[in-house]
Amino acid sequence: xxxxxxxxxxxxxxxxxxxxxxxxxxxxxxxxxxxxxxxxxxxxxxxxxxxxxxxxxxxxxxxxxxxxxxxxxxxxxxxxxxxxxxxxxxxxxxxxxxxxxxxxxxxxxxxxxxxxxxxxxxxxxxxxxxxxxxxxxxxxxxxxxxxxxxxxxxxxxxxxxxxxxxxxxxxxxxxxxxxxxxxxxxxxxxxxxxxxx
Amino acid sequence: xxxxxxxxxxxxxxxxxxxxxxxxxxxxxxxxxxxxxxxxxxxxxxxxxxxxxxxxxxxxxxxxxxxxxxxxxxxxxxxxxxxxxxxxxxxxxxxxxxxxxxxxxxxxxxxxxxxxxxxxxxxxxxxxxxxxxxxxxxxxxxxxxxxxxxxxxxxxxxxxxxxxxxxxxxxxxxxxxxxxxxxxxxxxxxxxxxxxx
Amino acid sequence: xxxxxxxxxxxxxxxxxxxxxxxxxxxxxxxxxxxxxxxxxxxxxxxxxxxxxxxxxxxxxxxxxxxxxxxxxxxxxxxxxxxxxxxxxxxxxxxxxxxxxxxxxxxxxxxxxxxxxxxxxxxxxxxxxxxxxxxxxxxxxxxxxxxxxxxxxxxxxxxxxxxxxxxxxxxxxxxxxxxxxxxxxxxxxxxxxxxxx
Amino acid sequence: xxxxxxxxxxxxxxxxxxxxxxxxxxxxxxxxxxxxxxxxxxxxxxxxxxxxxxxxxxxxxxxxxxxxxxxxxxxxxxxxxxxxxxxxxxxxxxxxxxxxxxxxxxxxxxxxxxxxxxxxxxxxxxxxxxxxxxxxxxxxxxxxxxxxxxxxxxxxxxxxxxxxxxxxxxxxxxxxxxxxxxxxxxxxxxxxxxxxx
DNA sequence: GATGAATGAGTGTTCATTCAT
DNA sequence: CATGAATGAACACTCATTCAT
Numbered sequence: 001x002x003x004x005x006x007x008x009x010x011x012x013x014x015x016x017x018x019x020x021x022x023x024x025x026x027x028x029x030x031x032x033x034x035x036x037x038x039x040x041x042x043x044x045x046x047x048x049x050x051x052x053x054x055x056x057x058x059x060x061x062x063x064x065x066x067x068x069x070x071x072x073x074x075x076x077x078x079x080x081x082x083x084x085x086x087x088x089x090x091x092x093x094x095x096x097x098x099x100x101x102x103x104x105x106x107x108x109x110x111x112x113x114x115x116x117x118x119x120x121x122x123x124x125x126x127x128x129x130x131x132x133x134x135x136x137x138x139x140x141x142x143x144x145x146x147x148x149x150x151x152x153x154x155x156x157x158x159x160x161x162x163x164x165x166x167x168x169x170x171x172x173x174x175x176x177x178x179x180x181x182x183x184x185x186x187x188x189x190x191x192x193x194x195x196x197x
Numbered sequence: 198x199x200x201x202x203x204x205x206x207x208x209x210x211x212x213x214x215x216x217x218x219x220x221x222x223x224x225x226x227x228x229x230x231x232x233x234x235x236x237x238x239x240x241x242x243x244x245x246x247x248x249x250x251x252x253x254x255x256x257x258x259x260x261x262x263x264x265x266x267x268x269x270x271x272x273x274x275x276x277x278x279x280x281x282x283x284x285x286x287x288x289x290x291x292x293x294x295x296x297x298x299x300x301x302x303x304x305x306x307x308x309x310x311x312x313x314x315x316x317x318x319x320x321x322x323x324x325x326x327x328x329x330x331x332x333x334x335x336x337x338x339x340x341x342x343x344x345x346x347x348x349x350x351x352x353x354x355x356x357x358x359x360x361x362x363x364x365x366x367x368x369x370x371x372x373x374x375x376x377x378x379x380x381x382x383x384x385x386x387x388x389x390x391x392x393x394x
Numbered sequence: 395x396x397x398x399x400x401x402x403x404x405x406x407x408x409x410x411x412x413x414x415x416x417x418x419x420x421x422x423x424x425x426x427x428x429x430x431x432x433x434x435x436x437x438x439x440x441x442x443x444x445x446x447x448x449x450x451x452x453x454x455x456x457x458x459x460x461x462x463x464x465x466x467x468x469x470x471x472x473x474x475x476x477x478x479x480x481x482x483x484x485x486x487x488x489x490x491x492x493x494x495x496x497x498x499x500x501x502x503x504x505x506x507x508x509x510x511x512x513x514x515x516x517x518x519x520x521x522x523x524x525x526x527x528x529x530x531x532x533x534x535x536x537x538x539x540x541x542x543x544x545x546x547x548x549x550x551x552x553x554x555x556x557x558x559x560x561x562x563x564x565x566x567x568x569x570x571x572x573x574x575x576x577x578x579x580x581x582x583x584x585x586x587x588x589x590x591x
Numbered sequence: 592x593x594x595x596x597x598x599x600x601x602x603x604x605x606x607x608x609x610x611x612x613x614x615x616x617x618x619x620x621x622x623x624x625x626x627x628x629x630x631x632x633x634x635x636x637x638x639x640x641x642x643x644x645x646x647x648x649x650x651x652x653x654x655x656x657x658x659x660x661x662x663x664x665x666x667x668x669x670x671x672x673x674x675x676x677x678x679x680x681x682x683x684x685x686x687x688x689x690x691x692x693x694x695x696x697x698x699x700x701x702x703x704x705x706x707x708x709x710x711x712x713x714x715x716x717x718x719x720x721x722x723x724x725x726x727x728x729x730x731x732x733x734x735x736x737x738x739x740x741x742x743x744x745x746x747x748x749x750x751x752x753x754x755x756x757x758x759x760x761x762x763x764x765x766x767x768x769x770x771x772x773x774x775x776x777x778x779x780x781x782x783x784x785x786x787x788x
Numbered sequence: 789g790a791t792g793a794a795t796g797a798g799t800g801t802t803c804a805t806t807c808a809t
Numbered sequence: 810c811a812t813g814a815a816t817g818a819a820c821a822c823t824c825a826t827t828c829a830t
Contacts, residue, residue, distance in 0.1 A: 006814065026315035028225060032800060042816050044802080049814095053800060107314050113367060114311040117304050118223035126367060155364075156357065156380045163360025164352075170310060170327060172320060183353045190387050203789070229825060239791045241827080250825065400810075420709035422619060426804060436812045438806080447804065501708050507761060508705040511698050512617035517763060524761060549758075550751065550774045557754025561746075564704060564717060577747045584781050597793065623821060633795050635823080640793095644821065791830080799823075806816080 010049050011059065013039050018060045023104035027057075027111035058121060061112050064105060065129050071097035072136070084140040085192060088157075091136050092184045095161050096177045106169035134158045144195045153191035160187050207246050208256065210236050215257045220301035224254075224308035255318060258309050261302060262326050268294035269333070281337040282389060285354070288333050289381045292358050293374045303366035331355045341392045350388035357384050404443050405453065407433050412454045417498035421451075421505035452515060455506050458499060459523050465491035466530070478534040479586060482551075485530050486578045489555050490571045500563035528552045538589045547585035554581050601640050602650065604630050609651045614695035618648075618702035649712060652703050655696060656720050662688035663727070675731040676783060679748075682727050683775045686752050687768045697760035725749045735786045744782035751778050 017039035021030040032053055036043045050056040072094030079086050099105060116122035138154035145153060164180040214236035218227035229250055233240045247253040269291030276283050296302060313319035335351035342350060361377040411433035415424040426447055430437045444450040466488030473480050493499060510516035532548035539547060558574040608630035612621035623644055627634045641647040663685030670677050690696060707713035729745035736744060755771040 010814090026312065028312065029315070031798080033798090043800090044816060044818095045814080047801065107311075110314065111311040113363075114304075114308040115223065115225065116367070117307065118226070123369060127369070130364060130367060152380060152383075155361075155376070156384065159360030159364050159377075159380065160353065160357045160384075161360065162363050163356030163358065166310075166359050166363055167327060167352075167356050170313070170323060172324070179352070180356075183349060183356065186349075187353065187357075187384070207789095228823080230823090240825090241791060241793095242789085244826065245790075404810095420706065422706065423709070425802080427802090437804090438812060438814095439810085441805065442811075501705075504705040504708065507757075508698075508702040509617065509619065510761070511701065511763075512620070520761060521763070524758060546774060546777075549755075549770070550778065553754030553758050553771075553774065554747065554751045554778075555754065556757050557750030557752065558746075560704075560753050560757055561721060561750050564707070564721060566714065566718070573746070574750075577743060577750065580743075581747065581751075581778070601793090622819080624819090634821090635795060635797095636793080638822065791828105793827105793829090795825105795827080797824095800821100802820075803818095804816105806814100807812105808814090809812080 007049065010041070010045065013041070014046060014049065014056060015060050015063050018056055019104040019108055022108045022111055026107070027115065054119070054121070057112075057115070058125065060108065061122065061125055064100075064108060064112075065125065067099040067105075068095070068097070068129070069132070071095070071099055084143045085188070087140045088137065088188050088192075089185065091133070091140070092157075092161060092181060092188065095133070095165065096175075096180055101165070101168065101175040101177060106165075106175075110166075110169060130158075133161065141191065144192060149191075149194055153194075157184065157187055157191065160184055204246065207238070207242070210238070211243060211246060211253060212257050212260050215253055216301040216305055219305045219308060223304070224312065251316070251318070254309075254312070255322065257305065258319065258322055261297075261305060261309075262322065264296045264302075265292070265294070265326070266329070268292070268296055281340045282385070284337045285334065285385050285389075286382065288330070288337070289354075289358060289378060289385065292330070292362065293372075293377055298362070298365065298372040298374060303362075303372075307363075307366060327355075330358065338388065341389060346388075346391055350391075354381065354384055354388065357381055401443065404435070404439070407435070408440060408443060408450060409454050409457050412450055413498040413502055416502045416505055420501070421509065448513070448515070451506075451509070452519065454502065455516065455519055458494075458502060458506075459519065461493045461499075462489070462491070462523070463526070465489070465493055478537045479582070481534045482531065482582050482586075483579065485527070485534070486551075486555060486575060486582065489527070489559065490569075490574055495559070495562065495569040495571060500559075500569075504560075504563060524552075527555065535585065538586060543585075543588055547588075551578065551581055551585065554578055598640065601632070601636065604632070605637060605640060605647060606651050606654050609647055610695040610699055613699045613702055617698070618706065645710070645712070648703075648706070649716065651699065652713065652716055655691075655699060655703075656716065658690040658696075659686070659688070659720070660723070662686070662690055675734045676779070678731045679728065679779050679783075680776065682724070682731070683748075683752060683772060683779065686724070686756065687766075687771055692756070692759065692766040692768060697756075697766075701757075701760060721749075724752065732782065735783060740782075740785055744785075748775065748778055748782065751775055 014035065017035045018030065020038050021035045024030075025034065032043055032046055035056070036046060046053070046056055050059055072091055075090035075094050076087055079090060100109075112122065113126065116126040134154050137157050138150050141150035141153045141157075161184055164183060168175040168180060211232065214232045215227065217235050218232045221227075222231065229243055230240055232253070233243060243250070243253060247256055269288055272287035272291050273284055276287055297306075309319065310323065313323040331351050334354050335347055338347035338350040338354075358381055361380060365372040365377060408429065411429045412424065414432050415429045418424075419428065426440055427437055429450070430440060440447070440450060444453055466485055469484035469488050470481055473484055494503075506516065507520065510520040528548050531551050532544055535544035535547040535551075555578055558577060562569040562574060605626065608626045609621065611629050612626045615621075616625065623634055623637055626647070627637060637644070637647055641650055663682050666681035666685050667678055670681055691700075703713065704717060707717040725745050728748050729741050732741035732744040732748075752775055755774060759766040759771060
């Protein structure tokens with residue numbers, strides 16, 4: 001039943017099916033046939049909307065990255081308090097948003113990272129993402145710390161966030177967002193406390 | 198010309214070829230044929246020494262895990278100072294040992310993690326590994342902190358170590374061990390400083 | 395905006411796009427999608443004007459055959475001299491007409507021949523074409539030669555023309571029409587010279 | 592039932608199956624699956640002995656070219672008479688050898704020519720073949736004719752041979768070797784007759 | 789112990805064709 | 810008239826695995 005203007009609908013549909021497939025069987029076994037079946041469409045449609053499987057993977061990653069960006073952006077927009085601490089908290093919270101700590105997203109991120117080591121196009125995407133977190137953190141720390149201190153604080157907090165996320169993802173249990181945030185907040189506060197010195 | 202005692206030699210040979218293959222083309226494209234070629238042996242020999250490909254992958258992971266354990270163990274054995282701080286430093290240093298922060302090891306760990314999400318046998322291995330780091334850290338923190346504080350400190354430091362490692366691995370550049378260790382040491386000291394309170 | 399009388403325009407458009415596609419990528423890779431793109435129309439239109447891909451191929455062949463017929467016909471019509479030699483020269487010249495010795499035409503003829511071996515409908519077309527050349531030649535030779543001599547001369551000259559054309563097409567270089575014609579003229583004259591005997 | 596030293600046997604087996612497949616359904620439909628079935632082996636074996644389908648096609652072409660070379664070579668070796676005319680006759684006969692004028696060979700040559708227009712590696716093979724015939728003919732004509740005459744005679748005879756072959760192949764009927772040879776011999780003699788002039 | 793020939797299921801991808809709009 | 814979304818079969822190719830030697 002062909003329709004016009006199906007492109008955005010089908011793309012979303014296929015991206016969600018990809019996340020679901022990776023969640024179920026892993027990226028290695030997430031074949032086009034499985035993804036198409038989960039989406040309820042034919043195999044061939046994928047090359048119609050994405051050039052090939054890599055195109056679909058890349059689009060899926062961009063989807064996750066956009067969701068992450070939005071999570072952070074929304075929280076920062078809603079701040080009544082413009083202090084560095086408030087912004088940093090918003091960034092931390094955004095990184096542990098429900099859109100990022102569910103099974104499909106975590107498994108896809110993980111597989112994406114592993115794959116990106118050998119695919120230049122994916123590696124570029126991933127570096128942009130990594131840099132964005134560092135950059136956002138550094139920017140806020142810089143408002144109260146020296147350049148060197150801000151950079152170190154940003155590096156540490158970025159690593160802590162990713163590490164908490166990673167260990168949560170690998171644990172196999174449900175992600176304990178509260179606990180992760182408390183640990184990140186504490187690190188943030190310890191770094192901000194250098195301000196007086 | 199049949200030989201005796203070839204088993205350990207061949208196994209090492211194949212494990213190293215696996216690491217090299219994953220480094221070169223990623224786990225997805227590390228076929229048995231490639232691994233055998235890199236090892237300079239025939240395809241068929243792999244099922245002779247390992248049950249199948251999964252067996253080889255698992256053995257490779259155990260190899261990396263054993264190397265990590267040894268890195269930490271050796272440093273702790275060489276300590277003249279038995280203080281918690283000295284032990285924690287040794288654990289941190291061991292986790293950033295040269296055997297862990299080189300290309301092949303980092304790429305294999307990453308791929309291993311991604312794969313482990315869908316292979317119970319690998320997942321078990323990976324949980325043991327994760328728990329060992331936490332457990333070691335917690336044990337030392339406990340000597341000077343309350344149980345809750347020690348647990349939080351261990352969770353945070355474990356996440357920070359993994360996060361530094363992860364971001365280093367994904368950056369594509371050479372790993373800056375010095376910088377990573379400084380950040381981890383600082384976190385360790387900030388946590389140990391709670392002792393007085 | 396529906397128009398009337400589009401049929402002949404569209405058909406010509408698609409036949410030319412087919413020749414262009416075969417010239418660019420060969421008949422094996424001349425997909426409907428490529429032909430439609432080259433023609434600047436949608437995929438679906440092709441089945442609207444031709445039953446299917448075979449229909450388009452057959453129409454393209456008929457187009458080339460018609461162009462060949464016309465090349466010969468025009469030259470014979472323009473003759474002031476009604477001698478067998480003049481007619482034979484016209485036939486030879488017509489077969490090396492610019493419409494036949496350009497890249498797209500030569501590649502399409504070649505592909506057509508190869509394909510025709512396994513498609514009865516194309517094979518019929520091709521036999522008609524082959525026979526027309528022989529028949530035209532034989533008819534003229536007959537005016538001055540015995541039946542047997544005429545037939546042999548016609549067979550030889552037809553083969554020589556096709557062979558010159560074939561070797562020219564396969565060479566990859568631009569077709570040397572002058573040289574080919576001289577060789578064919580010489581053969582023609584040698585055959586006509588039997589007249590006296 | 593794996594054996595050692597199967598390579599030459601399997602390669603011959605697969606080349607013959609390729610010729611048979613092209614004869615039956617044409618090169619366009621001669622799929623790997625069909626060729627493997629005709630050879631009585633599995634699909635995968637083809638990439639084991641030839642890199643890919645192109646490798647098999649190229650090997651098949653080299654097989655036909657070698658057979659042609661041998662046909663000519665054997666006849667020239669058997670000559671008791673070293674005259675140019677004897678050599679030229681041997682070359683003509685060799686080109687109409689039974690190994691070249693049977694259905695599978697003719698259809699494969701035709702398809703090969705069509706394909707070679709868009710595959711550099713095949714085109715190179717084909718040019719070598721074309722040049723060999725011209726070169727052999729020219730060499731013999733040169734013994735009795737001027738350089739220009741020899742070249743023209745060689746060009747003409749090469750074209751005549753190929754043309755006779757082509758028209759025979761396309762006719763669909765059995766190849767009339769006798770008739771073709773008579774026509775070629777006559778052309779040869781007419782050219783050699785220029786010697787006195 | 790070690791080889792490499794052989795298999796055959798599975799992959800991503802292409803493509804002619806159909807058809808609702 | 811014309812589009813382009815959608816299909817699904819067919820394709821070349823890959824690969825872990827088996828096993829006779």
